[in-house]
Amino acid sequence: xxxxxxxxxxxxxxxxxxxxxxxxxxxxxxxxxxxxxxxxxxxxxxxxxxxxxxxxxxxxxxxxxxxxxxxxxxxxxxxxxxxxxxxxxxxxxxxxxxxxxxxxxxxxxxxxxxxxxxxxxxxxxxxxxxxxxxxxxxxxxxxxxxxxxxxxxxxxxxxxxxxxxxxxxxxxxxxxxxxxxxxxxxxxxxxxxxxxxxxxxxxxxxxxxxxxxxxxxxxxxxxxxxxxxxxxxxxxxxxxxxxxxxxxxxxxxxxxxxxxxxxxxxxxxxxxxxxxxxxxxxxxxxxxxxxxxxxxxxxxxxxxxxxxxxxxxxxxxxxxxxxxxxxxxxxxxxxxxxxxxxxxxxxxxxxxxxx
Amino acid sequence: xxxxxxxxxxxxxxxxxxxxxxxxxxxxxxxxxxxxxxxxxxxxxxxxxxxxxxxxxxxxxxxxxxxxxxxxxxxxxxxxxxxxxxxxxxxxxxxxxxxxxxxxxxxxxxxxxxxxxxxxxxxxxxxxxxxxxxxxxxxxxxxxxxxxxxxxxxxxxxxxxxxxxxxxxxxxxxxxxxxxxxxxxxxxxxxxxxxxxxxxxxxxxxxxxxxxxxxxxxxxxxxxxxxxxxxxxxxxxxxxxxxxxxxxxxxxxxxxxxxxxxxxxxxxxxxxxxxxxxxxxxxxxxxxxxxxxxxxxxxxxxxxxxxxxxxxxxxxxxxxxxxxxxxxxxxxxxxxxxxxxxxxxxxxxxxxxxx
DNA sequence: TCTCCTATTGCAATCGATTGCAACAAGCCT
DNA sequence: AGGCTTGTTGCAATCGATTGCAATAGGAGA
Numbered sequence: 001x002x003x004x005x006x007x008x009x010x011x012x013x014x015x016x017x018x019x020x021x022x023x024x025x026x027x028x029x030x031x032x033x034x035x036x037x038x039x040x041x042x043x044x045x046x047x048x049x050x051x052x053x054x055x056x057x058x059x060x061x062x063x064x065x066x067x068x069x070x071x072x073x074x075x076x077x078x079x080x081x082x083x084x085x086x087x088x089x090x091x092x093x094x095x096x097x098x099x100x101x102x103x104x105x106x107x108x109x110x111x112x113x114x115x116x117x118x119x120x121x122x123x124x125x126x127x128x129x130x131x132x133x134x135x136x137x138x139x140x141x142x143x144x145x146x147x148x149x150x151x152x153x154x155x156x157x158x159x160x161x162x163x164x165x166x167x168x169x170x171x172x173x174x175x176x177x178x179x180x181x182x183x184x185x186x187x188x189x190x191x192x193x194x195x196x197x198x199x200x201x202x203x204x205x206x207x208x209x210x211x212x213x214x215x216x217x218x219x220x221x222x223x224x225x226x227x228x229x230x231x232x233x234x235x236x237x238x239x240x241x242x243x244x245x246x247x248x249x250x251x252x253x254x255x256x257x258x259x260x261x262x263x264x265x266x267x268x269x270x271x272x273x274x275x276x277x278x279x280x281x282x283x284x285x286x287x288x289x290x291x292x293x294x295x296x297x298x299x300x301x302x303x304x305x306x307x308x309x310x311x312x313x314x315x316x317x318x319x320x321x322x323x324x325x326x327x328x329x330x331x332x333x334x335x336x337x338x339x340x341x342x343x344x345x346x347x348x349x350x351x352x353x354x355x
Numbered sequence: 356x357x358x359x360x361x362x363x364x365x366x367x368x369x370x371x372x373x374x375x376x377x378x379x380x381x382x383x384x385x386x387x388x389x390x391x392x393x394x395x396x397x398x399x400x401x402x403x404x405x406x407x408x409x410x411x412x413x414x415x416x417x418x419x420x421x422x423x424x425x426x427x428x429x430x431x432x433x434x435x436x437x438x439x440x441x442x443x444x445x446x447x448x449x450x451x452x453x454x455x456x457x458x459x460x461x462x463x464x465x466x467x468x469x470x471x472x473x474x475x476x477x478x479x480x481x482x483x484x485x486x487x488x489x490x491x492x493x494x495x496x497x498x499x500x501x502x503x504x505x506x507x508x509x510x511x512x513x514x515x516x517x518x519x520x521x522x523x524x525x526x527x528x529x530x531x532x533x534x535x536x537x538x539x540x541x542x543x544x545x546x547x548x549x550x551x552x553x554x555x556x557x558x559x560x561x562x563x564x565x566x567x568x569x570x571x572x573x574x575x576x577x578x579x580x581x582x583x584x585x586x587x588x589x590x591x592x593x594x595x596x597x598x599x600x601x602x603x604x605x606x607x608x609x610x611x612x613x614x615x616x617x618x619x620x621x622x623x624x625x626x627x628x629x630x631x632x633x634x635x636x637x638x639x640x641x642x643x644x645x646x647x648x649x650x651x652x653x654x655x656x657x658x659x660x661x662x663x664x665x666x667x668x669x670x671x672x673x674x675x676x677x678x679x680x681x682x683x684x685x686x687x688x689x690x691x692x693x694x695x696x697x698x699x700x701x702x703x704x705x706x707x708x709x710x
Numbered sequence: 711t712c713t714c715c716t717a718t719t720g721c722a723a724t725c726g727a728t729t730g731c732a733a734c735a736a737g738c739c740t
Numbered sequence: 741a742g743g744c745t746t747g748t749t750g751c752a753a754t755c756g757a758t759t760g761c762a763a764t765a766g767g768a769g770a
Contacts, residue, residue, distance in 0.1 A: 028726060039750045044728055054748060069490075073499040075439065076726030079430040079755050086480070107462035114483055123500075124481045125441070128469055135424075144428040144756085145478075252662075282663050307607075308637050310665040383756055394720045399758060409718060431756030434725050499726090713770085720763075728754080738745075 026068040035068070036061050047072065086123045087331065088146040089113055094131050094155035094217075103246060104275055104303050105320075106152055109174060112324030113150060120332070122147070131157055137164045141171070148331045151175070154185075156216050170334045172327045176218040177342050184334070186326045186343045190219050193316045193347035194226020197270045197298045200314070200349055202234050204296050206268030209236070212255065212280060213272020214243040220272040223300060227270050240266060244276055251276065256283045263287075267295065268355070274299040274306050274315055281309055281354065296355035311353035319345055381423040390423070391416050402427065441478045442686065443501040444468055449486050449510035449572075458601060459630060459658050460675075461507055464529060467679030468505060475687070477502070486512055492519045496526070503686045506530070509540075511571050525689045527682045531573040532697050539689070541681045541698045545574050548671045548702030549581020552625045552653045555669070555704055557589050559651050561623030564591070567610065567635060568627020569598040575627040578655060582625050595621060599631055606631065611638045618642075622650065623710070629654040629661050629670055636664055636709065651710035666708035674700055 026032045029040040036043065038057065046053045046061035053061075064070075078084045091106060114124050125146065129136050137160050141149060148170030154161060158178075165171050165183035177185045194211075201209055209231060215221040227239050242258045244251055255276070271277035277299030284291055291297050291311055299306060299315035306313035323345065330340035381387045384395040391398065393412065401408045401416035408416075419425075433439045446461060469479050480501065484491050492515050496504060503525030509516060513533075520526050520538035532540045556564055564586055570576040582594050597613045599606055610631070626632035632654030639646055646652050646666055654661060654670035661668035678700060685695035 029728095030726075040727075041729075041751075042749060045749090048728085052748070057748080069493065069497070071494060071497040071499075073434075073726050075430065075434045075499050076755090077728075079428075079434050079757095080726080080728045082755070084430065089481075104459070104462075107459070110462075114481060118483060126444075126469060126479045126481045128466075128473060138424065139426060142424070142426040144426075144430050278663050282665075285665060305660070308633050308664070310637075310640060384758095385756075395757075396721075396759075397719060400719095403758090407718070412718080428756050431725090432758075434727095435756080435758050437725070711770100713768105715766100715768080717766085718764085721761085723760090724758080725756105730753090731751085733750075734748085736745105736747085739743090740741105 553585035
């Protein structure tokens with residue numbers, strides 16, 4: 001704005017070198033360059049520690065920068081270099097719109113992701129997305145703000161994810177893998193996990209399993225499929241599937257309603273996640289049922305919180321820390337142009353007290 | 356790069372209009388401008404819906420943009436407009452370096468903050484900072500990437516925060532407020548909260564209180580002070596203060612060690628946070644102690660998880676949702692140049708089953 | 711018919727940093 | 741002494757979008 005007037009009617013040539021008011025710290029490379037009596041290019045190189053500038057000059061400029069509390073404008077830097085140093089961590093809430101960021105599974109994996117990313121010098125941009133617009137992922141990916149995207153869960157947005165993954169490489173999702181799928185995933189074998197859970201219940205004498213959790217997202221759908229497979233293999237009836245929304249305030253009532261209605265028809269519960277299992281424990285305690293003697297309950301995830309419940313939660317373990325590391329590794333590989341494949345981890349039964 | 360060669364030896368004037376290869380979507384305003392046969396300025400205005408462009412042209416350009424999946428480069432836009440649309444949410448871990456992002460209190464407030472910010476069209480940049488460098492906050496604030504900063508907790512970094520707040524307005528912190536403090540805070544009256552907790556224990560017959568939680572950060576220090584005040588007012592001995600680190604893997608052992616050593620000298624526990632209280636419940640159950648009959652336990656925060664414990668947690672409620680909204684409101688006011696003061700909310704006793 | 715106004719559009723500066731290339735000096739070699 | 745290398749530095753284009761101002765065309769009014 002000021003520059004519009006500056007230099008009006010002056011002789012052509014270098015712009016007038018208005019001395020920087022000493023009370024205001026240097027904000028731009030140009031300020032610093034003026035102060036040091038060199039060009040912005042030299043300042044840029046000096047601050048980057050380039051060996052192209054004379055060591056003396058370099059030190060002088062660095063000292064000057066420190067004295068003036070100078071920090072380069074990342075916006076400009078990133079525009080120029082076309083690298084942002086920012087990774088988007090995105091939670092799509094296609095179904096489950098009311099789910100909150102504070103879902104413990106999500107926060108656990110987010111914590112691990114954030115740790116791994118910051119250790120590598122990347123910033124984390126967090127987005128909790130309700131995909132009402134068709135192109136929600138395109139908007140994120142094409143805004144030019146991110147070097148890569150990590151998706152936590154696939155929700156019911158497989159198509160959108162596939163569409164983007166076809167042309168956008170640095171994208172890794174936590175979730176399940178279906179044959180022919182393009183986008184890179186990290187997750188556990190959910191079918192196997194469901195089977196393990198159900199087999200454990202069956203070995204404990206359960207004959208009529210209920211699966212708690214809604215099955216629109218692929219992960220829980222597969223877990224339920226595994227539960228069904230195990231039941232079928234044991235010659236048991238098809239397990240009952242009961243929807244449970246993840247918004248924590250509704251979950252307790254929903255489960256309570258389910259149980260009062262169906263409790264006479266079931267004798268064991270496989271929960272779609274540890275949070276569902278914990279709430280179930282709570283509801284059963286309220287209804288005067290003993291766990292596991294009256295009704296065994298098994299979870300899925302192995303969140304740290306499962307150690308805090310009474311009784312301690314029997315569950316199917318997903319190695320979330322390893323998964324997070326794997327996601328970040330794969331993302332970096334893809335950013336570097338390499339081709340990183342998916343990781344499907346085996347689930348693992350953790351027997352504690354609830355089943 | 357290409358442009359270095361382009362136009363060499365050509366007549367001056369408009370740059371050669373190499374037709375855009377139709378297989379590649381339009382990536383820049385210039386691409387689109389070429390396609391539409393107008394200037395980039397017109398495209399920019401058309402996409403912004405400016406009334407300065409002919410309605411027909413505007414529609415044509417918008418259709419073209421949609422057809423080519425065009426999305427403006429946010430980096431460039433933000434550099435030019437000097438607005439980033441990004442708010443930093445920063446967790447300083449000065450003490451408690453091992454604390455994880457997955458701390459439930461942190462995640463709960465983060466969830467509310469993220470909701471409020473995204474509703475207002477802002478993005479969230481998440482930073483978990485271990486303040487080893489003196490100027491950790493300056494680096495964040497001066498990078499030019501953020502329109503404002505929300506701090507979750509003050510850790511032991513009061514000086515650094517004050518220093519920056521003196522010159523950087525759009526900064527709001529969750530935490531406690533001390534007299535003469537410059538930076539804007541939102542939080543609860545921790546001294547009062549501590550007092551309420553202790554008074555409740557004392558009314559239940561407790562005479563020798565232990566406070567679990569380390570007191571280097573101002574919030575817990577004040578809560579402990581409140582506990583001490585209540586004890587003094589009742590003529591009881593000074594409550595025992597026992598350090599407990601927040602890293603969840605260590606907490607259980609630490610508390611167990613504390614309790615085995617001091618359990619004979621105490622008859623009631625005020626925990627510095629709900630997480631500490633929940634772990635204490637777990638440890639007491641393992642040691643065969645009944646809560647509240649043998650040892651009453653009271654928490655602080657009123658996290659949703661407190662409803663899941665057995666017994667349900669008696670606690671001191673902080674209205675985290677309201678606090679998060681207040682933080683965001685104040686931040687926006689400050690971004691707009693107004694002067695928003697602090698908010699100190701009254702804590703509230705929530706009596707459930709653990710005390 | 712001429713002037714003036716208005717609705718559109720283009721031009722070019724700007725945000726702030728990076729970087730290829732050119733320019734220049736000093737020192738070395740033959 | 742002239743040519744060449746080496747070490748430093750400056751110049752200016754560039755990233756991609758925004759926006760004040762100038763320019764143009766067309767229509768209205770006198």
